[in-house]
Amino acid sequence: MKIIVIGATGTIGNAVVNKLKEHHEVIKVGSKSGDYQLDITSPEEIEKMFKSIVNVDAVVSATGSASFKKLEEMTPELNSVAVQSKLLGQINLVLIGQHYLNTNGSFTLTTGVMKDDPIVHGASAAMANGGVASFVKSAAIELKNGIRINAVSPNIVEQSLDKYGSFFAGFTPVPVDRVANAYIKSIEGAQTGQNYNIY
């Protein structure tokens, strides 16, 4: 398969790429890194990517930013980071990409544990995660041409503890390899409308 991985140089994306590249052609995408550069917050750049990279069977999104702030410090502007990036960026990949993907293709998006297991500072990210998860469940029944869609909801991964561990006291981190397997299941399996909780 020919597979676009957005966020390919990130902690999760890199683990997904390492598994996929054994059996597939992988195009690595980031805003500054990778084989192709794209800002996921720009619908114009998403359209341009699908026009430039043709004959694609699967799209993975392992990216999406959010502001981590106490609720009392969260502002509409800070909240819009998650809206534009993690929520609309990922959803726009599907809205635009559905018209370009090969028959029987697939989308795999990324949410996260905070939608089910709240943490302080996590409301904005949780909002985006919940929106993406609901979109995936609903979009699955309407996508045409055998195109499937799933989301992966990782717990805090062991490899990210240095960066985010202080937010996740009492959580049991998961190895990134386990998280990456869920993307493989989504791409190589037959399921659709699923949200894989890797907790």
Ligand SMILES: NC(=O)c1ccc[n+]([C@@H]2O[C@H](COP(=O)([O-])OP(=O)(O)OC[C@H]3O[C@@H](n4cnc5c(N)ncnc54)[C@H](OP(=O)(O)O)[C@@H]3O)[C@@H](O)[C@H]2O)c1
């Ligand atoms: N790590 C965890 O423990 C964990 C747990 C649950 C959920 N998640 C979610 O999983 C996703 C990936 O997390 P991660 O920790 O692997 O991220 P990461 O290590 O920070 O990597 C982010 C990746 O996204 C790319 N990127 C950043 N901004 C972009 C943009 N505007 N447009 C396109 N690509 C962009 C980066 O490449 P460039 O630098 O080239 O832009 C990089 O490849 C996020 O949505 C995160 O919330 C992570």
